[in-house]
Amino acid sequence: MKAMVGDRLVLESTRSDRPNHVGIIVALRHPDGSPPYVVRWLDEEREVLVFPGRDARIEHRRTGSTDSVPG
Structure with missing residues (x-):
């Protein structure tokens, strides 16, 4: 498991009956x-x-980059 500052755990x-802990x-x-x-x-x-244990996952924050659209 690897993370960066700003990612969600x-x-x-x-x-x-209980939501995920974020x-x-x-x-x-x-x-x-x-x-x-x-x-x-x-x-x-x-x-x-x-x-974090086996019940944890990382949601990586989005970078500011965008994909190029050919045109």
């Missing part, structure tokens, strides 16, 4: 983007150090 809920990665502890990550949870407004 999503912890998949194991219960159907946060923004605000700092890396390793220059190669490997865990752990400092994450600001969107629903709690706090930052924590997270060691």
Whole structure:
């Protein structure tokens, strides 16, 4: 698992009555983007150090680049 600052960390809920836990990665502890990550949870407004498990996935932020359209 590799991430960059600004990516989203999503912890998949194991219960159907609870939403996924989503946060923004605000700092890396390793220059190669490997865990752990400092994450600001969107629903709690706090930052924590997270060691993601198997229920986690990274949603990479979009870059500012655009594809060229031939024409």
